Amino acid sequence: MMRRVYGVRNVVLVAVACLALAACVAGKKAKGPGAYALEQDVPQVVAVLPAGVELARAATEGGEVDPADAEFVGGLTRSVLRNQLAGKGYLPKLDNAVDRKLHDNPGWRDMDAKALCALLDVQGLVYIEISGWTMVNAAAVETFMLSAGARMVSASGREVGSWTETAEKQKFSIPTSLVGLVGTLAGAFLSDSPQKQFRHVAYDWGWKMAQVMPDCLEGRSLPEIMLVDSNVDVGVFGAGERVAVKVFAEKDLVASFDIGDFRKGIPLKMVGEGEYEGFYLVRDGDRTSGQPLTVRVARLNGAEREWIEGEALISLDGVPPSAPEKPVYRAEGDGVHLAWQLPEGEEVAAFVVERNDSPVGEFTRIARIEDAAFVDSEVEQGRAYFYRIRSVDGARNLSAPGKPTEVVMPRFDEMTIGGELSGTLITGNYRVERDSVVPAGQVLTIMRGSRLTFADGAGLTVSGRLAVKGAKDAPVVLAGERWRGVTVAGGGGADMTGLVLSGCATAVSSAGLLRMEGVDAKGEGGDGVVLSGGAFELKDVDLSGWARGVSVTGGEGVVAESALTGNGTGVAYSGGELVLDHNNIHQNERNINASRQLAVRANFLGATTTDKAGVSEQVILKSVLDAPWPDGRVIALMEDEDLSAEQITKRFEEHKACGIELFNQRKYGDALVELAKAGRYGADRDASLYTAYALMELGENERAGKTLESAIKSFPYDFRLRQVYVRYLLGSGNDAKALAVVDEAVRMDPGNENLTFLREYVVEEARRMRTEASGRSR
DSSP states (O other), X not given: OOOEEEOOOOHHHHXXXXXXXXXXXXXOOOOGGGGEEEGGGOOSEEEEOOOEEOGGGOBSTTSOOOHHHHHHHHHHHHHHHHHHHHTTTOEEOOHHHHHHHHHHOTTGGGSOHHHHHHHHTOSEEEEEEEEEEEEEEETTEEEEEEEEEEEEEETTSOEEEEEEEEEEXXXXXXXXXXXXXXXXXXXXXXXXXXXXXXXXXHHHHHHHHHHHSOOOXXXXXXXXXXXXXXXXXXXXXXXXXXXXXXXXXXSSOEEEEEETTTEEEEEEEEEETTEEEEEEEOOTTOEEEEEEEEEEEEOTTSOEEEEEEEEEEEEEEOOOOOOOEEEEEEEETTEEXXXXXXXXXXXXXXXXXXXXXXXXXXXXXXXXXXXXXXXXOOOOTTEEEEEEEEEEOTTOOBOOOOOOEEEEEOOOOOEEEEEEOXXXXXXXEEEEEEEEEEOTTOEEEEETTOEEEEOTTOOEEESSEEEEEOOSSSOEEEEESSBOOEEEOTTOEEEEEEEEEESBSSSEEESSEEEEEEEEEEOSSSEEEEEEEEEEEEEEEEEESOSEEEEEEEEEEEEESOEEXXXXXXXEEOSSEEEEESOEEESSSEEEEESSOEEEBSBBOSOSSGGGSOBOTTEEEOEEESSSTTTOOEXXXXXXXXXXXXXXXXXXXXXXXXXXXXXXXXXHHHHHHHHHHHHTTOOOHHHHHHHHHHHHHTTOHHHHHHHHHHHHHHSTTOHHHHHHHHHHHHHTTOHHHHHHHHHHHHHHSTTOHHHHHHHHHHHHHHHHHHHHHHHHHO
8 A cells, every 4th residue: 555655743843943943934834735745756865956046036125136145045945955855864965966967967957857867866856946035134123034945856757746935034133132032042143144044044944844845764764953053154264263053953962063074073062952062163273165064963873864054165264374574663743653564475354453561461452454554643742652563364363473663652842733623632732822623524532641721712612523532540631711611512522531621711511412521620600511402421520619510401411420519500400301310419509400390310419308408499309319429328209118229220120121021022012111111210222222122113113213313312422322223214214314323423433443334334325225216216
């Protein structure tokens, strides 16, 4: 009697596979006559033919399909199906063996099944047709999908069956792991390349196909492999880097992997039920190229199976490059100039410049650049520095460090400056003889230990960007007699750290972006800091001797961990959005004066009751500190219970964690409620990001954009917030505003490589969007 051979499902293994591939959305049920097949029609020795790809139905966010991507998708889909067939009792021919014969017979597509089986020396053929695939980047979401079918034909030309499945996966670009979505893969989730993300989808597709395709009962029962997760898409591995492999299969197997013929039998340790991990650490001197990754698993009864990773060849390069040649160093007014020559006859990807205060000990990397020259502007006059330069090759190997070279930075005499200022003022003494301005689009950086003495009536207006890089042991000093202070214009920005101001009518006035940390300004009347617009963040700022320490008439931001004492009014508030957080505001004639309602929490005001706190009627004291920060504890004035600083922090973290967990469970409405509760006790970047993500999921994109925009104003120097906001703007088609947001960040932090790369990405995306729009208009 003829038997029907059904696709076998192992319940336990299916459960494990579902856990490992939780992020992949279930595809359609298998169609056609492929639910079962007659045993006598199922061939054992088969050839999986190159996949057919319908390019018109592939998607890369509306653009043209990259032939290299199509080749990757086709090859990967083919290898995944071949690996799955090997586990179902078939004996599939290796792809390269099949391809060699097909290459020698260019007319093979016109051959019938019998002739083609004879050519390939197999009993059956497997045809793959890819009807759709997607690798799309949009706003904060990346989507990956594969829809493909397989048709098995015996040597007689009889169709054994045909099957179609779809697998899909979405990846959210958030700063923490999505616990519960991909439990075993969450650790590497954010750093996965598009190729690796698509591999997971292809593996899911292959697993589904294995469940509906018939077993070959002539073959031996082999161990089940659901997924092989690795970092093979890195391509070239340098010394000290790991080739990492993780396998999801049935439990209690002996597992290992090979790197081609270079290294075999690298053990994979079982770290959980059905999970195996291992790695190969590239050693100095290792060198090989084009090696396949092969995983081997075996049961205790000797049944062994191998899985050959498709569309990924590994190269190891543990041989470091030569060091740069003929380095030249010279000290000038703008810093130490370094230049060198490339190692002769070698390909170098970049150079690393290292510096130290002595010729021995640990050197600090100060730059990684592609050019054979560099200017170190962060140096101080009168000090000696030791430099060494190293080459970096394409495998990220560093050359051996050469002999350090000493450079002495001379101490320059006082320099007179004024008018339009930009560039870097290295450590030194400067006299500002007249009113000066940092023009729009320009950046002025003042290095630690510098002193600028302003003439009577002179001042500094910032229309571009000002970066003051002082330190506690080497502050930047801005001084003079009756000078005007620093004015940040609307559209301008200033980031000032380690600064001392004296002798000015108003220390700082800002209508743009302002960040101050570790700033000491003492006055004799007038206003210390005037905030009339834009965004601001003041931390560890000491203001005393002013008529008004901080005057807020507009803008929004926070004053935190600062001391406002000995002023006429510590804080004067009449407009904008102001948060006062853990400040010492006391011993002023009036601590806080507000002409409109202002809720204040957790500041030391010299008293623990409202009537003695020195505040006006419009100030609503929610809580105070019972001693100066950082020693004081929080005393609640408008709640039934006393809350300590630790309890407030705990409540914030609890509500935030609950909101994130609900988001991970896709309960977006509930997540918003919890994140709003967290906002009552504090704010941070993650809470803002998850609020925006939840709003995006609920289709409230406009609110999500406003949330991100508001968060950036509260945390203007946070790179991650700007990155997500830029991707949101690009996804909304607002490339001009996206570029403006990035340029604003670059002006505030011109040396940040991440911002440079982000700007290049935005410019390229804007160019692509304009090209597509132009094409549609024609």
